[in-house]
Amino acid sequence: MVSFAIATYREQPWYHALLLGSACALVSLLLITGNATTSQPIQDHLTADKLAMLAQVLPQNYYDNDPLSETLELHSDSLVGPAVLMLARKNGELSACAMQLSTAGWGGVMQIIMAIKPNGELLGVRIISHKETPGLADKIEREKSDWITSFDGKSLINVSTKGWAVKKDGGEFDQFTGATITPRSVVRGIHQGLLLFQQWQKNQPPEATHHTQKNPIVEVHS
Structure with a gap:
């Protein structure tokens, strides 16, 4: 039952x-x-x-804040999506900035990170990720070549607008044999990043370098 x-x-x-x-x-x-x-x-x-x-592009001794928590977006028509600017401060004053951006390469989107001094000079540049051809265009990686270090110390002042291109296009930077598109894209992306940084600086009031504040979104159309 x-x-x-x-x-x-x-x-x-x-x-x-x-x-x-x-x-x-x-x-x-x-x-x-x-x-x-x-x-x-x-x-x-x-x-x-x-x-x-x-740390590969921005030494720790440049800042005592947390750049990852003090960020803003910058926009350029020449980049894939917004660039992220990270502000580094030492004793409350702006000491450098790091920028992460994406640009179109031969095989797909490449992600770049670079650090910039307040005077506009590049401290360093590294490729975070890419889909370029192995053994041919992957010399953009620091582990494969020192090509990426050729940007150290460069700026919009010491390199002319025409100079921000590979030598094949009349610029200052080397290209790779059989792979011109990849270095051309990297140079273009870094140049756009410097232009964005320059424009952002122009939009900052003098006190912006001395304390944290909300920053406007900057757009560069080119």
């Missing part, structure tokens, strides 16, 4: 709904618990990766 009653309610719609609801609740609980225990380590890992990449 008891087994018959059990078999009967197991055939009821509410019984199957209860089982499904319980299973969903259990899965949700497990997902919430898993997310709570892994989200912070993941975030910490991402932050560490960003700081490691930042």
